[in-house]
Amino acid sequence: MRTTKVIGLGIFFSFVGFVMLLVISIMRRGLGVGVGVEPSHATGLSALLGGIIEALFSPITLLVILVGFGAAFWLGRRPA
Numbered sequence: 001m002r003t004t005k006v007i008g009l010g011i012f013f014s015f016v017g018f019v020m021l022l023v024i025s026i027m028r029r030g031l032g033v034g035v036g037v038e039p040s041h042a043t044g045l046s047a048l049l050g051g052i053i054e055a056l057f058s059p060i061t062l063l064v065i066l067v068g069f070g071a072a073f074w075l076g077r078r079p080a
Contacts, residue, residue, distance in 0.1 A: 006069075006076035013068030021060060025051040 027049060 001050075002076050006072045009072030009075060010069035013071050014065045017064035017068050018055065018061060021058065022051055022055045025055045025058075067078060
């Protein structure tokens with residue numbers, strides 16, 4: 001039961017961290033509120049796809065996964 005809890009929490013924490021990286025990456029590309037759109041920037045779905053690919057292949061993603069599973073292991077092993 002404890003192993004399942006750690007794996008589930010690790011996947012959840014990693015997913016949340018990945019979504020945060022994705023949002024930060026998309027906001028940096030100029031899709032934020034109040035930022036003007038220039039013709040040289042990708043717009044629409046291509047910018048979203050670029051943000052996803054950038055977040056997937058970023059070395060920070062591996063760090064987010066490791067921290068997520070570390071936090072899940074810590075929470076799962078902590079005495080109640």
